[in-house]
Amino acid sequence: MNKPFYALDKPKSKGVVLGNEALARGVFEAGIQVAAGYPGTPSSEIMETLAEIYHFYPDFNIEWSTNEAVGFQVSLGASMCGARAFACMKHVGVNVAADAFMTASYAGAHGGFVLLSADDPNCYSSQNEQDNRLYGLHALCPVFEAINVQEAKDIIKYAFDFSEEFKTLVMMRTTTRLNHARGDLTLGSIKKAEQKDYNFDEDRSRWTFLPSNARIQRVTQLERYEKLREVSNSFPYTILNIHDGAKIGIISSGIPYSYVNDALLKLDLTNNVSTLKLGMVFPQPEDLMLKLFEHSERIVIVEELDPFLEDFAKKLAFEHNIPIEIEGKKFFPRNGELNLSKVIKGLTGFLDIPNPFINLPVDTHDLHKASPRPPVLCAGCSHRHTFYALKLIEQKYRNASIIPDEMVEPCYSSDIGCYTLGFYKPIEAIDTCICMGGSIGMANGIAKLHNGPVFALIGDSTFFHTGVPGLINAVYNQNNIIVVILDNSATAMTGFQPHPGTGQKITGEPGTKVPLEQIVRGTGIQEDHLWIVDSNKLKETTNAIEQAINIEGPSVIISRHICSLLEKRIHRDKKVIPVEIDEEKCSNCMICISNFGCPAITMKNKKVSVLQLQCTGCKVCIDVCPNGAIHLKEDT
Amino acid sequence: MALDTKNHGNIKKGNHIEEKDNYNALCVGIGGTGVIRASMILGWAALQEGFKVRTAETHGMSQRGGSVSSYLRFGKTLENPFMIEGDLDVLLAFEISEALRNLNFVNKDTLIIASTNSVIPPSVLTYQTLNIDMNKCVGCGNCLAHCVPNEVFLESRYKNSYTLIKGPTRRVINGYTRVLQSCTGCSQCIIDKVCPFDAIEAYNEFEYPEISAITKDIQSVAQDVLILDANEIAINAGNILAANVVLIGTLAGMNRIPLSENVLKETVKQFVPKKAIDVNMRAFERGFQEGVNFRQNL
Ligand SMILES: Cc1ncc(C[n+]2csc(CCOP(=O)(O)OP(=O)(O)O)c2C)c(N)n1
Ligand code: SF4
Ligand code: SF4
Numbered sequence: 001m002n003k004p005f006y007a008l009d010k011p012k013s014k015g016v017v018l019g020n021e022a023l024a025r026g027v028f029e030a031g032i033q034v035a036a037g038y039p040g041t042p043s044s045e046i047m048e049t050l051a052e053i054y055h056f057y058p059d060f061n062i063e064w065s066t067n068e069a070v071g072f073q074v075s076l077g078a079s080m081c082g083a084r085a086f087a088c089m090k091h092v093g094v095n096v097a098a099d100a101f102m103t104a105s106y107a108g109a110h111g112g113f114v115l116l117s118a119d120d121p122n123c124y125s126s127q128n129e130q131d132n133r134l135y136g137l138h139a140l141c142p143v144f145e146a147i148n149v150q151e152a153k154d155i156i157k158y159a160f161d162f163s164e165e166f167k168t169l170v171m172m173r174t175t176t177r178l179n180h181a182r183g184d185l186t187l188g189s190i191k192k193a194e195q196k197d198y199n200f201d202e203d204r205s206r207w208t209f210l211p212s213n214a215r216i217q218r219v220t221q222l223e224r225y226e227k228l229r230e231v232s233n234s235f236p237y238t239i240l241n242i243h244d245g246a247k248i249g250i251i252s253s254g255i256p257y258s259y260v261n262d263a264l265l266k267l268d269l270t271n272n273v274s275t276l277k278l279g280m281v282f283p284q285p286e287d288l289m290l291k292l293f294e295h296s297e298r299i300v301i302v303e304e305l306d307p308f309l310e311d312f313a314k315k316l317a318f319e320h321n322i323p324i325e326i327e328g329k330k331f332f333p334r335n336g337e338l339n340l341s342k343v344i345k346g347l348t349g350f351l352d353i354p355n356p357f358i359n360l361p362v363d364t365h366d367l368h369k370a371s372p373r374p375p376v377l378c379a380g381c382s383h384r385h386t387f388y389a390l391k392l393i394e395q396k397y398r399n400a401s402i403i404p405d406e407m408v409e410p411c412y413s414s415d416i417g418c419y420t421l422g423f424y425k426p427i428e429a430i431d432t433c434i435c436m437g438g439s440i441g442m443a444n445g446i447a448k449l450h451n452g453p454v455f456a457l458i459g460d461s462t463f464f465h466t467g468v469p470g471l472i473n474a475v476y477n478q479n480n481i482i483v484v485i486l487d488n489s490a491t492a493m494t495g496f497q498p499h500p501g502t503g504q505k506i507t508g509e510p511g512t513k514v515p516l517e518q519i520v521r522g523t524g525i526q527e528d529h530l531w532i533v534d535s536n537k538l539k540e541t542t543n544a545i546e547q548a549i550n551i552e553g554p555s556v557i558i559s560r561h562i563c564s565l566l567e568k569r570i571h572r573d574k575k576v577i578p579v580e581i582d583e584e585k586c587s588n589c590m591i592c593i594s595n596f597g598c599p600a601i602t603m604k605n606k607k608v609s610v611l612q613l614q615c616t617g618c619k620v621c622i623d624v625c626p627n628g629a630i631h632l633k634e635d636t
Numbered sequence: 637m638a639l640d641t642k643n644h645g646n647i648k649k650g651n652h653i654e655e656k657d658n659y660n661a662l663c664v665g666i667g668g669t670g671v672i673r674a675s676m677i678l679g680w681a682a683l684q685e686g687f688k689v690r691t692a693e694t695h696g697m698s699q700r701g702g703s704v705s706s707y708l709r710f711g712k713t714l715e716n717p718f719m720i721e722g723d724l725d726v727l728l729a730f731e732i733s734e735a736l737r738n739l740n741f742v743n744k745d746t747l748i749i750a751s752t753n754s755v756i757p758p759s760v761l762t763y764q765t766l767n768i769d770m771n772k773c774v775g776c777g778n779c780l781a782h783c784v785p786n787e788v789f790l791e792s793r794y795k796n797s798y799t800l801i802k803g804p805t806r807r808v809i810n811g812y813t814r815v816l817q818s819c820t821g822c823s824q825c826i827i828d829k830v831c832p833f834d835a836i837e838a839y840n841e842f843e844y845p846e847i848s849a850i851t852k853d854i855q856s857v858a859q860d861v862l863i864l865d866a867n868e869i870a871i872n873a874g875n876i877l878a879a880n881v882v883l884i885g886t887l888a889g890m891n892r893i894p895l896s897e898n899v900l901k902e903t904v905k906q907f908v909p910k911k912a913i914d915v916n917m918r919a920f921e922r923g924f925q926e927g928v929n930f931r932q933n934l
Contacts, residue, residue, distance in 0.1 A: 016679045016689050124694070148690070148715060181717050182676065182691040184683055258716035265657075265713055266720070341720045360722030361740050362857040368845035370737035373666070373757040375702045388800065395801050399793070425762045538798040587824070589785045590761070594820035595800040599701060599758040606827070626788040626799040 007053045011189040019178040022149045022185050023116065024049035026156035028057070030112070031191035032086050033198070034078035035062045036071040038465065039494040040090030041125035042179035043118035047088050048495070051506045060193070064497055064506045067436075067465040068093035072100050072115065079113040080207060081198040084160050091119040091132045092435070096466070098135070101169075103209055105139040106217035108167040108224060110201045112160035115141075119175045121304045122337040127416065127435065129335070131305035132173055136282035140225045143171045143282040145254035146237070147261075149183030155237055155279060157188065166231070168224055173281070175304065177255045177337065229283040237279025240288045242295050246274045248351070249296030251289070251309055253278035256302045259343035266344060266357070284312050293317060293324050300350045301328035304338050375421060379600035380616030382535035382561035383419040383486055387427045388596060388624070389541035389559075390455070390484075393549065408452035413481075415439035415467070417459035418492045418563075426597040430457070437466025443481040444474055453549050456483045460516060461491035461499040468519060474554040475523045482548045483556045486535070487516060488563035496566045520556050529555035536561045538623050564616045577632050578615035579622060581608050585629035596624045658711030659687075659893050660719035664738050665730030666755050667704050670880040673907060674728065675706035677884060681895045681903040682710035692717035701757070703734055725893055728883050730866070731755055736850050739857055746858050747892050749883055749927075751866035752851075756844045763841040764821030768813050772835035775811040780804075782830040785820045862886065862930045869922050875912065878919035885920035889927020897924065 005015040006025045024046045037047050054062055065071035068089040078085035094117050120126040136143035146152040159170045205213045252260045257277045264270045276292050301310040310328030331346035348355040377384045401407040414430040423430040443456035458467045463485050474481050491497040498504035503513025531544035548555040592601050600614040622630045665671040679689045687710040694705045707717050722743045729735030729750035785805050792799040802818030823838050855861045870879040888897045908916045
């Protein structure tokens, strides 16, 4: 394997890298000893890049943990031993880790500890767009932000030094636009971890949060916070730029600052405003802010999502009795992602000058519209087959009920993963998706009231993540639910990461496979309430579903077939025998398209046809066609 | 107020590179077809030319057939990867309807290079259904008798296959024929002209416009538009997977942004597997020639 650019031991060389690669490089340059986390867009590539670097420098520890709470705790344990530790997750992952995080931040760090939170304004690949800067305030934990790929590397590297110097946890907060952006990066030197024994820190009372210790730690935390408030003013990546005579002051940080920079260039205002760019967004640099207030007549704060800096600035002005106008969310939306156009619009609005770019784009009003391209389950996806089986049984009962329209519909309480795409046409078998592991928990509650069958649909990785307690609850309380575990041997949605059920580690080295069915059996579920089926065998799956509907008490169906995209990646050279359509038999009823919906089946010249390059040869559509018109290509 | 695009008035069409602080390019297409790789090639080339480089991607869940856009900016003073709408120097489209989707980033001087490659999203088919014009329908029920899915649905009840039986697809209600939810939109009734009163018409929630219509639209908004069949050219060069390199070659042949032919070629070489270098260089050359021809014809 060629050494990728970001693994080179050549300080000062230049390349173009992904934000996540730069972050991984920074963590590596800092000389970490333990990295742990759980996949989640847009953070996943950080851990994957570290694992790639590990191949060339296998002198640190790295793992995908079962979930974010465990990942955080693993890194915390390493920090307790005095080692540099890194925990990596997406924004909502921090909610899962929050119990540990909130208390650990009292004690702070022993070895440098950095928690990366990758936020996702505009919910590009998330269930919400929460602003995790607020966690900094909540836990009194410093929060750092970078404006570009270079700073991302530099700041996260510095964060470890900072963490050790002030004995504090540090949160590095990024957003999709940094994680998934590319930019030029100049490499720095790689710090080698100190060669010494890293044993557990003997300061027991620091790590044991009995009430008596907790009260003492809380005081330590508050004292540390006072120090951090001070330090924030001299944070090396926080820059105050006062322009003489400027009446306007702008406060910003992270990616929004990069828009501010370019907006000022575009508007030719760079020398007419003062700026305060924060590298540390919590605690905020009060002295610098006050200085900016002093030199300005009006202040505008450009930040994404919540008015985090704005609220603070207003409070600061109030406390110091400074009657200065401070604006923010009045000109910049609180939801979604900012971009250059929105920032120019906001700034021109604030300055009350015309937006000179409003008429730049061509008029597309009278042109055709491109049809939307929503994501769909892949060709041959095993999830589609499980869904189809569920729908078949549902329809069977609908057809059999005396007044068809009065059947109580089943409820498909569901979860997060590729299978959530089953919400869309033609499947439409997803009724809920709130948080990882939530499907089973919510099903427990729904089943207490809903009269129809209640399913919980959950992926294998999600089941390991937080699904197990919900199942234990159902068994314990005898809640009448059918848990369908969609086991495709991968964390597919976020990029096919391995998980406990696959037995493979992030480094590619073998771990121990944790058998899913053993966990299910271990909850005490009755043996005749458990089915393990092949998702690609419709008959097997429908039989299991039908039996499960007709028994009382909780039951589990493990519907198992490897993710078709992953299979293609693993067996690149395997010959695929696609299916084709027998035009004689095909009535062009479009059932295979409209009701089943494999994207490999399409219409060509008004006839149903199979895209030969896309078809994975899973053969399931053969059973779906009522006319027997689909067959394997070899058959003819 | 100064625009990046300040020398608009006297911009030379095609044959010279406009001097600017920053340049904006946008690569668009479908997930998994090399859009992001193309933008990476341009980015690395820009780095070789001594520029600051920024790219950003929007791709949602692209592996599953979604749209992908890769924004690329390079230059001296910029910081963020997004250009404002209408401020594009170059639009490279690897799928033609994606060019149409992104015309809001284009101004009349933007150079547009698009491949005729077209991929119809599955949703266009799954959201297809019928409309019955109540003013024309007399409730004769002719279409009910001819409805193909209706027939197969009914038949399948007795067959041991796994067809999703959704019940009848039409019904006569209050004297009018109604299309029900379970209509698959197959339109056989329209093709076979079973309605004596012409009351049935296809209804597509989403429509994929004809390639010729898309082409016309694109050509109507900008002056310099080159639409070519990159897939065909790549196949002739030896491998359809080189289609994105064809477009990079075309861009080099156009000589509109300060990324030189040689630097682009060398960068392409670093990005493709060793055994595919020859094919990709052929693809680049052929694309380059297309670009040169176009420029000379201006
Ligand atoms: C708390 C939290 N962590 C991580 C994620 C990111 N995420 C979305 S889906 C998914 C995993 C899906 O894996 P699996 O359940 O196996 O389903 P598949 O995608 O393989 O169908 C993850 C990790 C999230 N949304 N929330
Ligand atoms: S990546 Fe795998 S699990 Fe996800 S939609 Fe594709 S085949 Fe299905
Ligand atoms: S065999 Fe049928 S269902 Fe499977 S991938 Fe091919 S067309 Fe799709």
